[in-house]
Amino acid sequence: MCAETPDYKATLNLPKTDFPMRAGLPKREPGWLERWEKIGVYDRLREKEGRTPFTLHDGPPYANGHLHIGHALNKTIKDMIVRSHQMMGYDARYIPGWDCHGLPIEWKIEEQYRKKGRDKDQVPINEFRSECREFARGWVDVQREEFKRLGITGNWENPYLTMDFHAERVIAEEFMKFLMNGTLYQGSKPVMWSPVEKTALAEAEVEYHDKESHTVWVKFKVALHYDPNDPKRHEKSDLEDANVVIWTTTPWTMPSNKAVVYGEGISYGLYEVTATPEECWANVGERFLLADDLAADVFARARLEDGMWQRVRGVENDELAKISLLHPLAGAEGANGEWDDLRDFRAADFVTSDEGTGFVHCAPSHGLEEYELYRDLGMLPQVITYNVMEDGRFRDDLPFFGGKAILKPNGKEGNANSAIIDKLVEVGGLLARGKIKHSYPHSWRSKAPVIYRNTPQWFAAIDKEVGDGLDMHGKTIRERALTEIDNVNWTPKSGRNRLHSMMEARPDWVLSRQRAWGVPLTCFVRKGVAPTDENFLLRNPEVNQRIVEAFEAEGADAWYAEGAKERFLEGIVDPAEFDQVTDILDVWFDSGSTHAFTLRDREDGTEDGIADVYMEGTDQHRGWFHSSLLQSVGTTGRAPYRNVVTHGFTLDAKGMKMSKSIGNTIVPEKIVQQYGADILRLWVAQTDYTADQRIGDEILKGVADSYRRLRNTMRYMLGALNDFSEADRVDPAEMPELERWVLHRVAELDKVVRDGFARFDFQGVFQAVFTFATVDLSAFYFDIRKDALYCDGDTLRRRAARTVLDILFHRLTTWLAPVLVFTMEEVWLERFPGDDSSVHLVDMPETPEAWLNPELAAKWAKVRAARRVVTAALEVQRTEKVIGASLEAAPVVHVADEAQRAALESVSFEDVSITSDITVTGDEAPAEAFRMPETQGVAVVFEKAEGAKCERCWKVLPDVGTHEYPGVCGRCDKAVREALAEENA
Known part of the structure; x- marks a missing residue:
């Protein structure tokens, strides 16, 4: 025995680390951001040679306002895709981009003008455009810093902007490919139109909200056609004094009515009123044609109870075919004959007996189905009207309703509907009226309702053969798009079906907008020539080249400069023979073209101009994914992406859509200030982003708890690995079974992590790593080996355990680095300090397949049980x-x-x-x-x-x-x- 008892605690191998339990992320994260910028992490990664490029193409956010939680979700998923692929050995590139043109920015500048008492129309257009440009540039700078604060990596010094001169040049160049390949045309058809914003809108610019609308049941008097060879032509028909009844939720379209249609497979009857209550717009003896399935409902709307009407007889389709109709305002005093022509009456396949009357009123200037019906019949000249002006008012000379507004400038209900209803009552043309609450399209910018309005617009024909010779995937834009959809990998798979069904049914692409801030439609039309004429559009490569060279040097403002037409045409054609188009391109064409000036043209783009991944919210199936596909197949014949990943919408903790008016919005900046960006990023990793996600205080507290458990795991390893050196390393073959079981689990998990990252399954990766770290390691392996690590001397068991901990350290830090970018950097620097050290400069270590040992795993499953x-x-x-x-x-x-x-x-x-x-x-x-x-x-x-x-x-x-x-x-x-x-x- 020794005479003295040593200090046994001093002889223990107790863990040593300065790594704090409290993260202090909100205060410490900015320091790491500065460090990464100082050592140039993103640029240094590009210097690694021999790696396969991997490019995520950024769907451009709009440069207008601070970030919302959807931005944070979107950019974090993108960042995790880029970082995980980089650490799996790729050269993973990410060029952030911004959408800079368009109406929202114009509106902001116009608001500033109104406050100063300035009239936008009196301001030179390029002065106005310059102010729009500066406004967008300011928000790009703001959003860039907000994105960087979330730990997003990328080429922030050189992003792409749709308003850069080269971008504007390429957008115009891509548009001119449609001009030259024959798919561009000017047509007059009903398009979604915002009277408040005075411009056409694309489907992607529309959102649906409940709206209360007027609903009316309107009478059209029957006018019969008599066959002069019919011996019974002089006999009076019981249909002669009858009324066909239509139902509509848009009374304002009644002045533009040109026809009524019926359904061939619907059962119709002739009905007669036998009695009436005191307040009723029907008369005893009055007869109505109605679908049998809907007659009772129609009479109830007209306040006619059972017993006040009767069915006279059935009416066959061949009888209906002999009928024309009179507009309810026909012959009205003061109408000046505006509605006196007979209305067309025919069968149409879009008529149903689900609701209404079984008859559909047709105003082809304000309805796409009606337009297409009469287009296919070759009757458009007879049925198209131009009654509604760009601001939603009726033309001034329209009898009774001239100057009446469908909507007020603030987007509220105008006086048109009530004026029309009152007039129909006055002339006896109304059977019933009411109100209905239904889902209705609204502009997502102004939040005001939209209308369908016939107006001359520029279109890309998607069913016309594209004259470019790129027929490998189809001859038309639609054929190519549908083919290419199946050449793309979709995450989730439902994205394929969603876009495919949209592409199957979509109409021609409306390219033009009647605004000022954007890339113009760089084309000229021949004066005095009809749009249907082959020579209507100037298609001249020399003119096109002049335009793109000017745009490269001066931007799209060159189009609006004084003398622009002469500058581009003189010496090639006579400028006096042409008009210059002044509409701007739909901003979806801008963003749809980004693959050309970002992927194709930049040094850090891709060799073939195709991105490995496009990743946006599910709403972009009708937005950016859609327009990018249309644009790319129209100009290159193929899709601009190999993978398309979509995420759902972010809801509050109760599953409600976030709204400023409700007060349930969550701003990323506040989460970062309270918890740190890594907690927000961890929330993204824990959620199934392919569906709608929820976020709130309690949810974030749960995320923070998961974070603390992971932080504990990393701290344990750091403490146990203090002063670990290569001399301590043990070959796996010499390790005890327990350590070899851990290596088996590492090898299993390495495959799960790599496969998951490759499939963009961050939730699956995180759950697997988190379970491994907290269950397999903290609650099992660490718990068991704590005794050996603290109490053993220089034993094989202790050295093997520390070797495994070193292996675990390198795996866990790199597996988690794409998610917890700040924390894993902190963990890494705790072990490997240095001016140039960073976990984001290393790859995930390769894991030997020899570590896999299913027999050992089966044995240890029995031990653990x-x-x-x-x-x-x-x-x-x-x-x-x-x-x-x-x-x-x-x-x-x-x-x-x-x-x-x-x-x-x-x-x-x-x-x-x-x-x-x-x-x-x-x-x-x-x-x-x-x-x-x-x-x-x-x-x-x-x-x-x-x-x-x-x-x-x-x-x-x-x-x-x-x-x-x-x-x-x-x-x-x-x-x-x-x-x-x-x-x-």
């Missing part, structure tokens, strides 16, 4: 205060299965169970033994450990006190001797 029963049994004793710690126990474990028993006997099961001793037996367990229903064949009988408690490792062992150093076991006696010898060396 038995351990769970032992642990639960000891917890009962601890709760009842029989023991204070599991090391006071030496239980007897009864195991029925021979293979499981052999597995337990082949390992140090007392160490695995964290007891001082343990007995494994095949004897039948007594009735009072502890059992768990989910683990059959294992029972535990509690016994206390015999011996004294080691003052150093706290195990209760018989040999404590029998060695050189007092109060310790044999293992600790040896470790103390080694520690003191090293100290004295």
Whole structure:
């Protein structure tokens, strides 16, 4: 025995680390951002040679306002895609971009003008455009810093902007490919129109909200056609004085009515009013043609109860075919003959008997189905009207309604509907009226309702053969798009069906907008020539080249400069023979063209101009994914992307859509200030982004708890790896089984992580890594090996454990770095400090397949199952205060299965169970033994450990006190001797 007792604590290998438990992310994250910028992480990654390029093409956010939570979700997913692929060995490039043209910016400048009493129309157009440009530039700078604060990596110094001169040149150039390949045409057809914004809108610029609308049931008097060869032509028909009744929710379209249509498969009847209440617009004896399935509902709307009307007889389709109709305002005093022409009456396949009357009123200038019906009949000249002006008012000379507004400038209901309804009542043309609440299209910018309005616009024909010779995937834009959709990988798979169905049904692409801030439609039309004439458009490569060269040098403002027409045409054609188009391109054409000036033209683009990934919200199936596909197949014949990934919408904690008016919006900046960006990023990784996600305070608290558990795991490893060196490393073949089991799990998980990242399944990756870190490691492996790490001397077991911890460190930091960009950098620098050190400059380590050992894993599955029963049994004793710690126990474990028993006997099961001793037996367990229903064949009988408690490792062992150093076991006696010898060396 030694005369003196050493300080046993000083001989323990206690963990040492300065890594704090409290993260302090909001204050510390900006420092790492500065560090990454200083050492140029993104640029240094580009210097790595021999790597396969991987490019995520950024769908451009709009440069107008601070970021919302949807932006944060979107950019974080993109960042995780880029970072994970970079760390898997790719040259993963990300060029942030912004959409800079368009109406919202124009509106902001116009608001500023109104405050100053300026009239936009009196301001030179290029002065106005310059102010729009500066406004957009300011918001680009603001949003760039907000995105960077979220830890988003990318080429922030050189983003792409749709308003850059080269971008404007390419957008114009791409437009001129449609001009030259024959798909561009000017047509007059109903398009979605915003009277408030005075411009046409694309489907992607429209959102649907509930709206209360007027609804009216209107009478059209029957006028019969008589066959002069019919001997009965002089006989009076019972249909002659009848009325066809239509139903519409847009009374304002009645002045533009040109026809009524019926359905060939619908059963119709002739009905007569037999009695009327006091307040009613029907008269006794009045007759109506109605669909039989809807007649009762129509009469109820007209306040006619059962018994006040009767069905006279059925009416066949061949009878309907002999009918024309009179507009209800025909012959009205003061109408000046505006509505006196007979209305067309025919069958149409879009008529149903689901609601209404079974007859549909047609104003082809304000309805696409009606327009297409009469277009196919070759009757458009007879049915198209131009009654509604760009601001939603009726033309001034329209009888009764001239100057009436469908909508007020603020988007509220105008006086047109009420004026028309009143007039119909006055002339006896109304049978019933009411109100209906229904889903209705609104401009997503102004939030005001839109209308369908016939107006001359520029279109790309998607069913016309494209004259460019690129026929490998189809001859028309639609054929090419539908083919290419199936050449793309969609995440989730439902995205394919969504876009495919849209592309199958979509009309021609409306390219033009009647605004000022954007890229103009760079084309000229021949004066005095009809749009249908082959020579209407000037198609001249020399003119086109002049335009694009000017745009490259001066931007699209060159189109609006004084003398622009002469500049571009003189010496090639006579400028006097042409008019210059002044409409601007739909901003979706801008963003749809970004693949050309970003992927194709930039040095950090792609060789073939195709992106590996497009990733946006699911609304972009009708937006950016849609327009990019149309634009690309129209100019290159193929899709601009190989993968399309979509995310859902972000809702509040209750699943409600976020709205400023409700007050349930969550701003990314506030989350970052309270929790740090890594918590926001972890929320993204934990959620199934392919569906709608929820976020709120309680949800974020749960995320923060997961973060703390991961941080604990990393801190444990850092402490245990203090002063680890290559001299400590152990070859896997020499390691104990437990360490080799951990390496097996690492090899399994490495495949899960890489496959998951490749499939953009961040939730799956994070769940797998989190479960491994908290269950396999913290609750199992770390728990078991804590004793060896702290108490062993220089043993193989301890060196093997530390080797495994080093392996785990490199995997966990790189697996989690794409998600927790700040925290994993902090963890990395704690171990590997240095001016140029960064976890984001390294790859995920390759994991040898030889580490996989399914047989060993199966064996340790049996060990873990038995351990769970032992642990639960000891917890009962601890709760009842029989023991204070599991090391006071030496239980007897009864195991029925021979293979499981052999597995337990082949390992140090007392160490695995964290007891001082343990007995494994095949004897039948007594009735009072502890059992768990989910683990059959294992029972535990509690016994206390015999011996004294080691003052150093706290195990209760018989040999404590029998060695050189007092109060310790044999293992600790040896470790103390080694520690003191090293100290004295």
